[in-house]
Amino acid sequence: MRTKEALAKILCLFCICLLFIVKSENEINTAYDTGNKDKTTFAEAKAVRYLLYDVNPGEGFNLRRDVYMRVANLVKFLNEDEPWVLVLPPWGRLYHWQRDVEQIKIPWKTFFDLDSLRQHIPVIEFEDYLKVRGEPVIDEVYYLQGFKGGWTHWEEKLNITECLDSRSGGFRQDDDGRWRHWFFGYEEVYAKKFACLSYMGHAGFIKPFLMHNTTGRSVYIPQAEEMLHDRYGHKGYWEARRSMVFAKHLRDIGDEFRAKHLTSTDQEDNTVLEDWTKMRRKHGEAKGGPYIAIHLRRRDYLWARKDELPSLKGAAKHVKKLLKKYDLLKVYVATDAPKEEYEEFKSYFKKAEIYRYEPTEEVFNKYKDGGIAIIDQWIAAHARYFTGSHVSTFSFRIQEEREILGFDPEMTFNRMCGDKDQDCEQPTKWTIIYD
């Protein structure tokens, strides 16, 4: 009798274990639903679909961050009806990232905190997408483009048409009918279907098309910048923006630099970072470190926006005034300037201490130009006072970071003027919105 009871107990335990295993398998399958393993049969559960996107190759790092926000909110909107996961486009081959080492296939976790992104929408890295699919395949590609002949009045519309770009954005069909492309450097990847999609509209406008006119497990939309923000500067914009927390390893480097050279710590400066979903600072709560930060945009901007940028001497003159006004001695310079230009800028100061972050080779090799740009932005975001460069998205992202931290907008939304226009128009104050 005893042995029978014991046997029954063991059998029972075994059954419970089995149930658990089956349950967690199901959970895994619904969380990372895959093409191959998709044998789960939940009565109402819909299979997860994957959205991939990319931005016109000519666009820089900080406009790309802006396009992420648009697509992220599209994915959020899709998830109101169907489970979609956003596949993060690997970073690489950016126009400004020109050092000798090849900078491709950089995952998002190098630059951003994925857990924070995931508190807004479900995201996975491209490499994880490939693992989940088990095959280097993307089902459908819709290459976004404008309408032929441009437009005279604005209306939301989309239409599958011939490709306006004679190269079809570099997509070409091989002998087996597979669509080939550079695909972020993963040239083994192929797409099953390709079409050009003329588009004029906000990001949310593509939702019905994705839900009803596409059937593939994954849909890729290159040139996603054609889709506009659903509501620029509103609650959803800021939710997506707040979720884009920089990776901790980069914040740590910036914080170390602040403490070592700029007498700046979060406790002293009232800039302690909290979980973004709970963080809600009032304007003026953040004090910032005892330094002025400037974003001195040079290189390609010198010819593109020559009259709106100060000369190095002009910038120095302006910074001196600021140091006096705010009774400070230290200056942090975020810049893409070559060494000689930075040295020239520095030479205009006698008393003030001028700082720039310069990575060791080891740090550079790990985090690349994108990581260094973020460290610069992070340090600039913690200054008592910030001033940037005219219509630079690099400056804009610093301003947003400062809004999140809780600075007085007067200490944030500033830009340096060109030498000939000392009274130039200052940037719009896109202040943070929570509700």
Ligand SMILES: Nc1nc2c(ncn2[C@@H]2O[C@H](COP(=O)(O)OP(=O)(O)O)[C@@H](O)[C@H]2O)c(=O)[nH]1
């Ligand atoms: N590290 C660093 N890089 C910069 C700075 N300013 C510009 N860059 C580089 O130049 C690129 C500028 O492109 P983008 O992000 O599109 O900003 P925008 O062109 O100024 O609107 C950045 O991604 C960086 O690679 C800076 O202050 N620090």
Ligand SMILES: [Mg+2]
């Ligand atoms: Mg740019």
